[in-house]
Amino acid sequence: MSYKIGELIASGKTKLVYSLDNPSLVLLKFKDDVTALDGKKRDVIVGKGVLNAGISAKLFQLLKESNIDNHYVEMYDPTSLVVEKLEMIPVEVVCRNIATGSIVKRLPISEGTVFDPPIVEFFLKDDARGDPMITESHMTALKLASKSEVEKIVEMALKANEVLKSFLASKGLTLIDFKLEFGRRNGRIIIGDELDPDCMRIRDTSTGRILDKDLYRKGATLEEVKRAYEEVYRRIVEA
Ligand SMILES: Nc1ncnc2c1ncn2[C@@H]1O[C@H](COP(=O)(O)OP(=O)(O)O)[C@@H](O)[C@H]1O
Ligand SMILES: [Mg+2]
Incomplete structure (x- = not known):
């Protein structure tokens, strides 16, 4: 087209x-x-x-x-x-399989804890407030989404997690956690935004090598960050 x-x-x-x-x-x-x-x-x-x-x-x-x-x-x-084109909901929906990042600072959970079932969290997209974590009740109280929409969002995030986790595993990659953004189109809830190493934590399953934006957060060189993204691209797009 x-x-x-x-x-x-x-x-x-x-x-x-x-x-x-x-x-x-x-x-x-x-x-x-x-x-x-x-x-x-x-x-x-x-x-x-x-x-x-x-x-x-x-x-x-x-x-x-x-x-x-x-x-x-x-x-x-x-x-x-x-x-x-979606009417975007200004919320980041995070799905976690393994504990790392903000959750181990916020809660008494140690790095590497496996979540089974996975955890789903919501964060309001509000840079000035530091993207605060919100609950399902806040989602409805702030009129971000209805109760049934919130249920649908959780269901879709968990389903996406299963599909992504097993696909990445087949490429020798471990999906630690990821972030989705949702929107509406004709009353339906649809996943929008992006799905890449900027919003997913991915590790090489055999070596544990970090292959996502955590490298940048942790102060790796831009060249190292690029090499990690290229590795993900090679394994999942070119393969
Ligand atoms: N399908 C879509 N329809 C309309 N807007 C979208 C869609 N997918 C993503 N967006 C919006 O595109 C904008 C730009 O993305 P991004 O640069 O990631 O923004 P941000 O700085 O808010 O993370 C965001 O506001 C995001 O919500
Ligand atoms: Mg963004």
Whole structure:
């Protein structure tokens, strides 16, 4: 399909959203920017946009094949995806299989604890407030989503986790945790945004090597971060 790119609708920390001549679709362009600490730390890794767009496209397709509704339509060019335009819910939905990161600082849980069943958490997207954790009651009280929508979100996050976890395992990768963003289209809850090493913690199963944005958070060089993303791309997109 060919599309005519229109105006810039939104510009976030790592992606740009453009209108398309089909009003039910938008173009999601992945930038080379990398950010952490709610945007306070930021750099550019040339080529990261291509890697994340390709990885996201592959993983969204995988979820589609398992009938998990998401916004992916097709790849437009190496850094951009055509996606369904969603009314985004400003909440980060985190699914955790193994404890690391903020949860081991917040709660008396030691690093590496396995969660079975996995944990689902919600964080309000509000950089000024440091993205506070919220509960299902806050989701409804703040009118972010209805009770049945929250139930649907949890169900979809857990289903996506199972599909992603087993796919990544088949590539020798361990899915520690990941973040999803959801939106609505015609009253339906749909997964939007991205699915790549910026929002997933992935380790090499045999060596434990970190292959995601944790490297950047921990102060690795930009070259090391890029090499890790390239490794994920090689294993899941090119394989
Ligand atoms: N399918 C979609 N339709 C409309 N907006 C979307 C869609 N998928 C993602 N977005 C939005 O694109 C914007 C840019 O993404 P990003 O750079 O990651 O922003 P942020 O800085 O908020 O993390 C975000 O506001 C995100 O919610
Ligand atoms: Mg984002």
